[in-house]
Amino acid sequence: xxxxxxxxxxxKVAELFERARADYDVVAKTRDAxxxxxxxxxxxxxxxxxxxxxxxxxxxxxxxxxTETLVRYEQEGDKIRADGSEAPARxxxxxxxxxxxxxxxxxxxRVFKWDYLDDPYLGRRAxxxxxxxxxxxxQRDCFCDRISYGEDGVDAVAYxxxxxxxxxxxxxxxxxxVERYENLFxxxxxxxxxxxxxxxxxxxxxxxxxxxxxxxxxxEKAFEHADWxxxxxxxxxxxxxxxxxxxxxxxxxxxxxxxxxGRRLRTWDHCTGRTFTATAAExxxxxxxxxxxxxxxxxxxxxxxxxxPLLCTGCGRCITYCPVKINIxxxxxxxxxxxxxxxxGARHGK
Amino acid sequence: xxxxxxxxxxxxxxxxxxxxxxxxxxxxEDYGHTxxxxxxxxxxxxxxxxDRKSYNNxxxxxxxxxxxxxxxxxxxxxxxxxxxxxxxxxxxxDKLVVVGVPCPAMVDPRKLPQGEADxxxxxxxxxxxxxxxxxxxxxxFADVFVGERVSTPTPAxxxxxxxxxxxxxxxxxxxxxxxxxSLCIRCYACRLACPLCYCHQCFVEDxxxxxxxxxxxxxxxxxYHIIRAIHLAGRCIECQECSRVCPAGIPVxxxxxxxxxxxxxxxxxVAGETAETEPxxxxxxxxxxxxxxx
Numbered sequence: 001x002x003x004x005x006x007x008x009x010x011x012k013v014a015e016l017f018e019r020a021r022a023d024y025d026v027v028a029k030t031r032d033a034x035x036x037x038x039x040x041x042x043x044x045x046x047x048x049x050x051x052x053x054x055x056x057x058x059x060x061x062x063x064x065x066x067t068e069t070l071v072r073y074e075q076e077g078d079k080i081r082a083d084g085s086e087a088p089a090r091x092x093x094x095x096x097x098x099x100x101x102x103x104x105x106x107x108x109x110r111v112f113k114w115d116y117l118d119d120p121y122l123g124r125r126a127x128x129x130x131x132x133x134x135x136x137x138x139q140r141d142c143f144c145d146r147i148s149y150g151e152d153g154v155d156a157v158a159y160x161x162x163x164x165x166x167x168x169x170x171x172x173x174x175x176x177x178v179e180r181y182e183n184l185f186x187x188x189x190x191x192x193x194x195x196x197x198x199x200x201x202x203x204x205x206x207x208x209x210x211x212x213x214x215x216x217x218x219x220e221k222a223f224e225h226a227d228w229x230x231x232x233x234x235x236x237x238x239x240x241x242x243x244x245x246x247x248x249x250x251x252x253x254x255x256x257x258x259x260x261x262g263r264r265l266r267t268w269d270h271c272t273g274r275t276f277t278a279t280a281a282e283x284x285x286x287x288x289x290x291x292x293x294x295x296x297x298x299x300x301x302x303x304x305x306x307x308x309p310l311l312c313t314g315c316g317r318c319i320t321y322c323p324v325k326i327n328i329x330x331x332x333x334x335x336x337x338x339x340x341x342x343x344x345g346a347r348h349g350k
Numbered sequence: 351x352x353x354x355x356x357x358x359x360x361x362x363x364x365x366x367x368x369x370x371x372x373x374x375x376x377x378x379e380d381y382g383h384t385x386x387x388x389x390x391x392x393x394x395x396x397x398x399x400x401d402r403k404s405y406n407n408x409x410x411x412x413x414x415x416x417x418x419x420x421x422x423x424x425x426x427x428x429x430x431x432x433x434x435x436x437x438x439x440x441x442x443x444d445k446l447v448v449v450g451v452p453c454p455a456m457v458d459p460r461k462l463p464q465g466e467a468d469x470x471x472x473x474x475x476x477x478x479x480x481x482x483x484x485x486x487x488x489x490x491f492a493d494v495f496v497g498e499r500v501s502t503p504t505p506a507x508x509x510x511x512x513x514x515x516x517x518x519x520x521x522x523x524x525x526x527x528x529x530x531x532s533l534c535i536r537c538y539a540c541r542l543a544c545p546l547c548y549c550h551q552c553f554v555e556d557x558x559x560x561x562x563x564x565x566x567x568x569x570x571x572x573x574y575h576i577i578r579a580i581h582l583a584g585r586c587i588e589c590q591e592c593s594r595v596c597p598a599g600i601p602v603x604x605x606x607x608x609x610x611x612x613x614x615x616x617x618x619x620v621a622g623e624t625a626e627t628e629p630x631x632x633x634x635x636x637x638x639x640x641x642x643x644x
Contacts, residue, residue, distance in 0.1 A: 033529045034599040056597045057535070066535060067565040140382075230393070233414050234386050238539035240597050254564045267564050273538075275555045288414065323543045323595035324406060325385035344378030344387040345394030 001172060005188035008158065008165040012184045014045045017095065019181055024093035024129070027062060029055060039097070050096065052135040054142070054315055058246035059094055059101040060108065063124045066243075067267045070120065070253070074261045085120040092128040093177070099157065100144050100315035102132040104246035106153025110307045111249060120266075129173045132157040133165075138204040141316030143329045145208045149313055159199045166195055212300065212329070213310060215336020219301045222335040223293075226348045231331060232289035234324040235272065241318035241328075242270035242295065247311045252279060271295050292326070300332050354451070354497040359395045361449060361496050362421065366391045371421040371447055375411050377404040386411065400497075402457045402469040405478075407431055407589045410545040412441055419445045424489050425453040427480070430587035430622030431545045437622075437629050440548060450492025452500040455481035459594060480590045482506040491625060512607045527572060533598040534571040540592035540602045541578055546585050553577060579605035584613050584630025587622045616642075 008016065020026050029049040030042040037055040039062070042048045073082040094102070109125060112118040132154050138145070151157060156174035158165035166188060169175050178185050200206045222228075242248040252269035256262055269276055272291045276283045285291045303311035312328070319327050330343035352360070362374045376398050378387035384403040388411060389395060400423060408422055409431040422428065432448070435441045457469055458478045474482060487502040489495065515523060538554065541547040553561050554574055563570050586606040593603045613619040616639045619630050 032533060034533065036533075036599050067567070230388055230390055233388050234411065236410065236539070236542040238542040238595070239535075239537040240539050240595070243535050243537050244597060252564060256563050256565060265565055267566070274551075275557070278555075278557060319381075319383075321597045323539055323591075325383040327381050327383075330381060341394070344380050344385065345397040346378070346387050346389050347393050348390050 001170070001175065004169045004175065004178075005192035006167040006169065006178055006185040007188045008167050008185055010163055010165065013165070016181055016184050017045045017048065019184075020093055020095065020177075023091070023180065025088070025090040026093045026095050027059075027097075028095040039094070039101075048096070050133070052098075052137055052139055054098050054100065054139060054317060056244055056317065056321055058104065058244060058315065058317065059097050060104065060246050060249070062092060062094065062128060063105060063108070063121055064249060064251070064268075067265055068120060070264045070266055072263045073257075075259070085123075087123045088127045090127070092124075094128060094130045094132075096133040096158075097130055098315070099132050099134055099151075099154065100142065100313040101246045102130040102154040102157070103149045103152060104313050104315075105130065107149070107247050107307075107309050107311060107313070108249050109153070114307075129177055130155045131174070131177060134159045134199065134203070135205060136160055136199075136203050139316065141319040141327075142314055143212075143316060144314035145205055146210075146212050146329065147310055147312060147314040148207060148211050148213055149309055159196055161195065161199070166192060166199075168192065168196065210338050212312075212314075212332050212336070212338075213304070215332050215338055216301055216304060218337030219297060219332070219335055222337075223297070225335055227342055227346070228293050228335075229287075229289045230346045230348050231334075231342055231344075232292035232326065233287075235288050235292040235326055236323055237272050237274060237288050237291060238323065239268070239270035239273055240321045240323065241326075242272060243268060244317040244321050246313060246315055246317075247299070248295075250276070254279070271298070296328055296331060296335075299328075300336070355399050357496045358400055358423075358449075358451075359398045361494055362389065362395050362398055365421045365447060365449075365494070370419065372418040373415055374398075374421040375408050375415070376400070376421075376423040376449075377406070377408075388415070400451050402454050402472070403459070405456055405459070405591070405594055407543070407545045407591050409435060410543065410591075412446075412545075413548055416442075417445075419447070421447040421449055421494075423449045423451055424492065425451055426484050426486055426489070427587065427589040429489055429491070431589065433622035433625050433627055434546060434585055434587060434629075435548075436625065437627060448489065448491060448493045450489030450495035452497050453481075453484070453487045453489075454500070455484070455487070460599065478590055478594070479510065480588050483588070509607050509611055511601055512604050512611065515604055528568045530600045531568040531571040531575070533600055534566070534575070535598060536566050536571060536574065537597065539595045539597065540575075543591040543595040544582070545589075545591075546582060546587070547578070575602065575605055579609060582606055583609045584619065585621050586610055 027039050028042050029037055030040045030047045032038045039055055039059050070085050071082055112121040134157055151170055155171045156167055156169045158167050169178055250269050251266050253266050255264050271294045274283055285294055299311040327343050333339035334342050365371045374389045377384050377400055378397040379399040380397055384401055386406040407427050409428045456478045457472050457476050461476045483505050485505050488499045562573055590603050593601050596602055613630055
């Protein structure tokens, strides 16, 4: 559908939130017990955090939970009962999700419907509406301005203007949201795209050359580069970068329980870990730097080769939460020929 | 007067020029962060630094560099770690050049003020807890010492967060831990950031038999954390890296602190206190308290 533009007055947002809770399972930014920002279920509108900062954990768990039961089975005498995974009971509204998280779903979808249609994942995606809130300022470590993804996969996105939000509706799901609460939205009659452009210029989120897509040709020649080892050997192999990443989607399938009752489940897994694919055989990459290289090249070479876009939205979480602050953007620039100096100065020079 | 940065860079250069090391492990400053860097002879040393965000316990990189001659920046945290690793036969001391530094105390990343701040000016209330307890700010057995020695303030007593948790009733405490554990994503960064969790295969990685389910949940998560804490009994040197790196903000080290405190109070034992300190679990004194043995 062609994009439609509406205006949502700021004093109507609380009402929108409350009314939406009757129709949707509303997920928004809020704080957990430790004060961390999370995508959760705020108890009231006052608990919603309207901040640009990304929560440590992205929104991907609403399509791909960290642990999900695929089949639960139980045997009693001759009878065997097996239940498949449960579809979500209600429509989910991701309210005020960051653009880098919202846009990630469209990228990850391509994997889950590429040959095999992954019903649990696609089922949750079908029930979710993404109502994004565009950042008014660049956040620490993020680099979305260097990756050319746009608004694909985002149902509606709000840009904060003086006293109101300019809401750009892009999909039928987005339109359904606006139609449901139509008395809260007014049709935007100004030059909306011009206002959005001004907003982005002020926020510093306008795309800047060279885009990281342009690193691919050089990355394809850099697999054996002598500096991978020294630059990526500080990687400790935890899964933080992949677990906080909105686009990393590798998983493991495990069985728990015994012969008469148990479950088959799917859990997140990560290529940077020592036991990745150990269920099938073994981790084929024997050194940590090779595991790190795999993550980077999957995002900036292998994935775009097959599916088109980069497997990255530049949210910067993998830098912020990395225990050793490995910077994927800097490494892509270095190995991708966009920059001559290695991050931190480490090089082998052999 | 040369700054600590300049002195460090000169010291690293000299180690390479004199062919004393293959790698120099320190902290680099770039893209707004201070982070560990492994540098080789041809690396650009101009980013080397040592500041109040030099968090990582650099001893954690020694296994990766086994077999090489390594220059390692050692603050008190690394010193105690090296003592434990040496007692456990894990390092080749003759291949290690200990580069001593005066430690300015690290700023707790969770207490960092928003925006630009003069890190050097931040007082004790901004420090990591370990720094308030630190017994010696200057590396005691440095092969090379860089910078001016600093005085060490009287170490703080007690374990504030542990005492807070212990003041709870058993029910409250269980609820608190359950809540903390429900936030854990089992990335195992606490284990991997720990220089004393050096097992090639951790029990959580075994799959024949599989000791721990891979699914996340408060019980599985707590199971992991308790076993890790016990594996570090009498070994943890309280560098707090486990808590610092936790993306969920779980104060993981509270579990380790219980054991550290008990070793101190019951046996007068401090892990890695000196280069001669033997591993706690192979020591025995006739008057060791046994009242906790069932």
